Amino acid sequence: MTRPPAPACAGAAAPALLALTLAAASLPAHAGDAPAVAYPQGADVFQANCAVCHGAAGAGIPALAPPLVSYPARFAASAAGRRQLAMTVLYGLFGDIMVDGRHYDFRMPDFARLDDATLAAALNFVAFDLAHAPATVKPLAPEEIAAERAHPVDGAAVHEHRNGVAPPGP
Numbered sequence: 001m002t003r004p005p006a007p008a009c010a011g012a013a014a015p016a017l018l019a020l021t022l023a024a025a026s027l028p029a030h031a032g033d034a035p036a037v038a039y040p041q042g043a044d045v046f047q048a049n050c051a052v053c054h055g056a057a058g059a060g061i062p063a064l065a066p067p068l069v070s071y072p073a074r075f076a077a078s079a080a081g082r083r084q085l086a087m088t089v090l091y092g093l094f095g096d097i098m099v100d101g102r103h104y105d106f107r108m109p110d111f112a113r114l115d116d117a118t119l120a121a122a123l124n125f126v127a128f129d130l131a132h133a134p135a136t137v138k139p140l141a142p143e144e145i146a147a148e149r150a151h152p153v154d155g156a157a158v159h160e161h162r163n164g165v166a167p168p169g170p
């Protein structure tokens with residue numbers, strides 16, 4: 001069982017490397033004086049899976065998908081709020097919610113197909129890069145996602161839980 005690594009691996013890695021190099025090369029073009037992203041891996045996950053509804057910068061779409069630029073930082077600062085974030089991405093969310101004084105009543109799909117580390121990275125990008133949670137807040141760990149994955153609920157239950165953790169509406 002001591003087969004040398006298949007040369008095919010190197011071949012497969014090359015396009016990935018090229019893509020990375022291209023991505024890195026294209027960065028300065030739009031980086032400007034934008035602050036560095038603290039969770040680049042989470043940013044990639046977000047742009048690939050979440051930006052279509054929440055917008056690339058998390059500004060949301062009026063009446064459709066809520067902005068993610070403030071509440072997630074508050075959620076990340078409490079144990080119940082951290083559970084809420086994990087539950088939202090694992091099980092989705094539906095039912096009327098109020099975010100920054102506006103109503104949203106649509107359906108957030110679940111992302112249970114993404115693994116714990118991937119979801120934690122996406123949530124850290126949301127909480128720290130988009131919503132600017134302070135450095136005193138601990139980054140979400142994959143274990144916190146795993147803990148919620150062990151207790152499946154549905155999007156209505158996630159909505160119910162949110163009532164206990166969201167900032168009170170105006």
Ligand code: HEC
Nearest residue numbers: 049050053064065071093094095097104105106107108111
């Ligand atoms: C198909 C559109 C869509 C996609 C894709 C999507 N969301 Fe959502 N998201 C929503 C909607 C709609 C809501 C609000 C649900 C409601 O009205 O109850 C929401 C709510 C949320 C909330 C809760 C906000 C709050 O104040 O409670 C978080 C956090 C969130 N999304 C993060 C994400 C992340 C992270 C991803 C990618 C992994 C993602 N969303 C992908 C539509 C989407």
